[in-house]
Amino acid sequence: MIDEILEQVRNGSLSTEEAKNLLRQQDTSSLAYATIDYQRKKRCGENEIIYGLSKTIDQISGIMQEMTANGITRILVTRVDEEKAAAILQLFPDARYETVPQLLIYDKDSDSPLFGRISVVTAGTSDLAVAEEAACVSEYLHHNVNRIYDVGVAGIHRLLNRLDEIRESDIVIVVAGMEGALASVVGGLVNRPVIAVPTSIGYGASFHGLSALLSMLNSCSSGVGVMNIDNGFGAAMLANSILQLCREKHDGLL
Amino acid sequence: MIDEILEQVRNGSLSTEEAKNLLRQQDTSSLAYATIDYQRKKRCGENEIIYGLSKTIDQISGIMQEMTANGITRILVTRVDEEKAAAILQLFPDARYETVPQLLIYDKDSDSPLFGRISVVTAGTSDLAVAEEAACVSEYLHHNVNRIYDVGVAGIHRLLNRLDEIRESDIVIVVAGMEGALASVVGGLVNRPVIAVPTSIGYGASFHGLSALLSMLNSCSSGVGVMNIDNGFGAAMLANSILQLCREKHDGLL
Amino acid sequence: MIDEILEQVRNGSLSTEEAKNLLRQQDTSSLAYATIDYQRKKRCGENEIIYGLSKTIDQISGIMQEMTANGITRILVTRVDEEKAAAILQLFPDARYETVPQLLIYDKDSDSPLFGRISVVTAGTSDLAVAEEAACVSEYLHHNVNRIYDVGVAGIHRLLNRLDEIRESDIVIVVAGMEGALASVVGGLVNRPVIAVPTSIGYGASFHGLSALLSMLNSCSSGVGVMNIDNGFGAAMLANSILQLCREKHDGLL
Amino acid sequence: MIDEILEQVRNGSLSTEEAKNLLRQQDTSSLAYATIDYQRKKRCGENEIIYGLSKTIDQISGIMQEMTANGITRILVTRVDEEKAAAILQLFPDARYETVPQLLIYDKDSDSPLFGRISVVTAGTSDLAVAEEAACVSEYLHHNVNRIYDVGVAGIHRLLNRLDEIRESDIVIVVAGMEGALASVVGGLVNRPVIAVPTSIGYGASFHGLSALLSMLNSCSSGVGVMNIDNGFGAAMLANSILQLCREKHDGLL
Amino acid sequence: MIDEILEQVRNGSLSTEEAKNLLRQQDTSSLAYATIDYQRKKRCGENEIIYGLSKTIDQISGIMQEMTANGITRILVTRVDEEKAAAILQLFPDARYETVPQLLIYDKDSDSPLFGRISVVTAGTSDLAVAEEAACVSEYLHHNVNRIYDVGVAGIHRLLNRLDEIRESDIVIVVAGMEGALASVVGGLVNRPVIAVPTSIGYGASFHGLSALLSMLNSCSSGVGVMNIDNGFGAAMLANSILQLCREKHDGLL
Amino acid sequence: MIDEILEQVRNGSLSTEEAKNLLRQQDTSSLAYATIDYQRKKRCGENEIIYGLSKTIDQISGIMQEMTANGITRILVTRVDEEKAAAILQLFPDARYETVPQLLIYDKDSDSPLFGRISVVTAGTSDLAVAEEAACVSEYLHHNVNRIYDVGVAGIHRLLNRLDEIRESDIVIVVAGMEGALASVVGGLVNRPVIAVPTSIGYGASFHGLSALLSMLNSCSSGVGVMNIDNGFGAAMLANSILQLCREKHDGLL
Amino acid sequence: MIDEILEQVRNGSLSTEEAKNLLRQQDTSSLAYATIDYQRKKRCGENEIIYGLSKTIDQISGIMQEMTANGITRILVTRVDEEKAAAILQLFPDARYETVPQLLIYDKDSDSPLFGRISVVTAGTSDLAVAEEAACVSEYLHHNVNRIYDVGVAGIHRLLNRLDEIRESDIVIVVAGMEGALASVVGGLVNRPVIAVPTSIGYGASFHGLSALLSMLNSCSSGVGVMNIDNGFGAAMLANSILQLCREKHDGLL
């Protein structure tokens, strides 16, 4: 982008002042409460995704309206509770809401072919909401997802039973609360990138996920990439960047 | 003990004042810096054990001299560094020093028959000092010890290879640093009491053993008893109280 | 189990592929949200116990239905609040609900003879819910329970008054919040295994049970096994594994 | 003081400007690195005491010289290591050094009659340095001290044996590391002010005294006043303010 | 008490077995959920006080009924919310409830003469509830109370204006949240015992009172006794033990 | 002030006792629950501002009434929720309420000319409430405010686009939650005083703003002044003291 | 592997007992202090790597000797200080030592072709040791490395100047201490997998790397994978697993 504008400046079709304004206008929308980043897809591979937790209904729908008005056809909003979702779906009847992971998805382009295979593995049933956030975001990003739930180390044969499936995937996302041991165990059994998501499941000395987080950071199986507590979304984004890299390599781009 | 003295008070062979003094004298020695507890063995099953870490050579040897002068034939001192040990061994040539677990042992009664079997299992080579503290104290307490070292979850087949041995023991002490996942995994594989000892092995977010400690407290395998960080000694003491209970039951005492 | 299957593989009655599938099927049920572990009893001495805290009514009752359909006759669900319990009891009228410890118990085999004696000792009245979790789970596991409540160190004669009872039990579970001093005091007075459960009772610098937890981990009475904050259930499970060990020894199994 | 000066201002013997300077000069000395507070004794009952830990030899001796030059006859310096002490004793041969509590004492007025009785009680031998700081500072402040060391709750009869002595004192300072349970136990047994000093003795989850500190703050025995970790000096100062209050009441001053 | 019973044992009017039972019965009541300590007053100078926070209405009123049935005429219950209080007042119409400090007081002996003077000083208006707990408990314990509220260091002349009053009291209780600086400032201005109570007032990095707690523990004014966060009750109890000591000294008892 | 009174004392028109009372009365109002500081404006440049969070409606309106009765024409109350605000506005119909930053403003003197320019920059839309607290308080203090919202480092060109505006302001207040990186980035790009306000926006390991707070304290861009978590008010006050200093310098006062 | 052995069991060439022993022997070496995992390469893609920090010279060289005796031709030892390294190099003259990252490398197979490109980016010069650990391990694993050091956000143009290089790499490892903002900034500028390594560089409230760790976990740029503090090695291992995945995809394996 900067090259084109410099070229236009060079050949005189653009004044320097015009150049500066142009650079600004084309890549953001400024609302009173938000500065939407349209350059994100080019820069990071995906449109800006809306963090819904502490935003009002008006703010979320305002941003969505501005984005669609600017030609964006795929919007993902995370951490939207049911009440907010209901209100927004009134305004965006084409969107849909995933209750368990609290995702709101507006996608006019959902039939792209899927590529890559991500296993989402949880230690327990209680880790489901976080796991589904990882799984649904991965699907939104056009990847195949294999859900392997409740195979924690208290009954490790449950995991070993499904090891073949796990090893056949490209990337493994491990979601676990309490002591988070599953990440280390999986990390020691596969030769694929392992992404660990600690959850806040547990009580007492789990300290709202701190125990699982520290476990995963100190994994004796080396090379595990750790996300914030309950951040299934982030795990999907990292998996996506890895699979995009592989695809580009495969396609001979790199 | 109180019954005998009350009886003597009752039959007039003891004044109440004499009774009170007697009660005190027989169960403690008072040095300037220590009050030795001779009642400990009766009350808790084992002589008082000396915590050597922040005591001077003079304090440790003074306590040992007072104990031996009072007929104690078995003394254990924990956390004695090599310099202190050398000095004390000059005074107690019959004692011996275990370098790795930093234990000083004076034992005139070391050929009692062994009973019970304790497996001491470590995640890594680096956990050796803590594991040896648990193992050597267990041996001092007349138990058989099976050392199974460096079988952490990064290569879990190393553990599975030795599962039969572990399952054949009465008690399993699991010693692990970093993320401490081994305790949960072992806890899910055996039906014996599992005692978990977090170690301070690791760096960064292991926070000197906090990570392993929290992991073990939050173990998804239920019923794991946790000790303080690096407290191999305590694990041996808990194992001992369990095996003593079993022996008494077996001997028909209970 | 592996031996039988290997034997069948050897004598040709089973293909290797069949062997692998068999190994898997017999020990788990796979629901969408859970992988039930039927091997747990054989491996760890007790059926899988359901952690109810973050599961929905549908998940809990679905797991229970699958378990009963597979011939399980004893099910324990922990941390079930009253609303969930009422709904589940509609579906399982033979189950019962313990309000104080929030336990849901389904037990078709409740008249096994009791064995062993566990004292559950609390520092205060406020520790009751956690203590009852330990006590009721112990009873569910067929042990005699002796409740000794509100005998904390602010009035230590209350504890000393009942010391004979405590010393006559096989195992002592100490439940205390605030500063948790009771565990150390009891640990110094008995020669039985002591299991300490810190509770979240207190305010300010108790930091939701952290104070009691640290106290118990640092107990000057050696050999105290510590559980997670408010984890009365875990204490009962550890006590159970100890008493099972003693029974097997007594029965000459070991 | 302010009244006298206001009076002099009133009767014209002092200008307002002179008054302001006078107020300043009489109550401080200004060195390059220190502003010595001569008003402290009047205001708080005792001369300013020098915290030696992070001061150089030159700073400590400079402050002492300025103080003695201004007529101060009693100086206490805390936390002075042996090397610093040796250097300062060269300059102040009348001072003396207490090695265990690391106190440097210059006292030209040491034969005042003693009053009040403080029991300093420790859980273990390892708490000695902190206990001696409390004891020696108390003696410097002209109080009787009764040392009762190594009577922690692992062998509680050691404490009960000496309960009469403790109850006969006016104030009890309890010094304990690890889990610090002794403060609660003593607090439940006496009706005198109890001052608790946590020590950094312990390892692992004692977190350098945090465990004992939290225990003491959460004592189930109400009304225990807590000091900073290892702050035996502060305990003696609080005890002194209490005994001074009692003396004044006794002398009819209040 | 032990002397009388030993005497009766000696002169044969009591068997040893009777003696043991007697010792137990006279000093406690055992309810299902509580073991009431009647010896507390003798031992610690005041009846057992009921911590209401995590007790049910039935538990609180059950304990009160048992106490009154055993002749206790003064009962204090702390941390009772309004709903609980209303229910209990139905059963104990002679009791009264203090709304701000959430105290329930039953006192048939409230016209004893007051003695001693306690200043309760707060940094802000927001610290009122904790301060009133300290003040009302002090009054319940028959001390004069001087309330000096909202004189924090942001406007330190407010404190200086009232310094004479503060200096005329026997004991100063300083109640402050946020940074808790007031304790150090007051500690530097008076020669009376200073008791510091951190409060949970503040937000963000006050961490629910941790900031004020650490400040008070590290006070550069030496000898400040610190209580748990929001523990106005404990401050009053410590003040009471100090004033009782002074009264006994004054009365020539010591 | 002290000079005048000293002068009156000198010339005999005031007794010393009168002088002391006078000093007190003129600078405070004493309510039962508050000591209002009228000297604050003179001493610190602005009237005392009321912290509304833990005050009742009666306390807030009582303080406001006392202040207006003493001639104060500008009052700011922070952290007032909507219900409290509605009740207070009934009593002070001239006041107004800002919903987003939860400020209640009573200002009879709001048309003073504005001076200085403060940029309030946020990382995200979610930081709005804190940012508006900073912005509205700045406006109340008569400064120009430039709001630059949602320009966090995930799309750093949004910030770069508006760098000229930021560089043209006198002071930059950076408001950010999560990892708080924006403060360092802005600090590296401007040569104006930068004030950083961490917010509690985020989840998991943001630990309610701790992450952003630590980031800002450790900023690699030197000289960033940090406020408490969510303390937009404090940032405005620091900015105000800086701009007041500049104005006085500009006016030749210094 | 299990398939072959099952086949041999099936065709009778192996007894079941032999099968079990075989399974064990081929994948581990058991030393007194270590259980070497030869299966690691097959399972996880790389030989077991030796964590040197808390191992003795004898332990490290013993493990190396056992590995080389078993045909391993590439060994990496991390966190070896200079003294240990010198001693080991005596025994393994073919090995070499990298001083800055404290790596000991024994590699008989170092001329494999390189593939993939990893940019290692640091915020400051002080992060060099950690960055070099990541870089040298990456090179040992046959990847191209681009070092971009000291481009932290205090002078962000240094980063922007080299953005093209960074964007041309396959994976970006960001190494930063203090506030760790660089990870978020880079994460917002590239569409490649970003791996963040917090370092312990800083002082005070950096809390030995905690500040940078929390920053990276809370990155507003989504999808950043975080490693333990100072764990450059782990970052290289994760990068390696990603590049291996891409290569296999490229080679048509998946």
Next chain:
Amino acid sequence: MIDEILEQVRNGSLSTEEAKNLLRQQDTSSLAYATIDYQRKKRCGENEIIYGLSKTIDQISGIMQEMTANGITRILVTRVDEEKAAAILQLFPDARYETVPQLLIYDKDSDSPLFGRISVVTAGTSDLAVAEEAACVSEYLHHNVNRIYDVGVAGIHRLLNRLDEIRESDIVIVVAGMEGALASVVGGLVNRPVIAVPTSIGYGASFHGLSALLSMLNSCSSGVGVMNIDNGFGAAMLANSILQLCREKHDGLL
């Protein structure tokens, strides 16, 4: 700068490729271990300052040589210990070393006129090193400094005595450890910008400066800007940016 280059591009004297390289070269030097930022002065008002703590002698002197070779005449290096300083002074005989604050200063332009007045106020003598870092850096930045040391709140009259001096300065830097109360007290007494620097002075629950840091962040005196623990340098940098702003305003630049 960007404008000039755009202009050259426009008029054809520069190709776009040349433009990009030019932009890079003029503002940085790239060494193997450092990327020196020459734009810093323009952007932030002062040359890049070297953080010496974790840099080697070679790195520091290499950076200095590169800077001087590029015409920089003023260099400041912070946190340089004495050994490093001695070695560097060999190479830069014109530099000087300040021992107490561990600053190395190379300044060919030190006779610029001073402007502005900064009071550096400490609570104790032990805070001297941090205070001198603030003071000497302020002097290096051409400001007048007034040192007011050891006036902490334990003897608050020492502060009040010097209040006039403090109020006459433009900016007040308060340096305090332990409980850090001095910042709040000063903040309540002056109407100038107050910058607070917590120090790590103290022991036990000061937690290496955490106590003072939290105090300062929670100051009840509003508008105090807080720096990292022991960061006297940062305080001077913030003060400098404020005084630069004032000077520009005074000079009519803004």
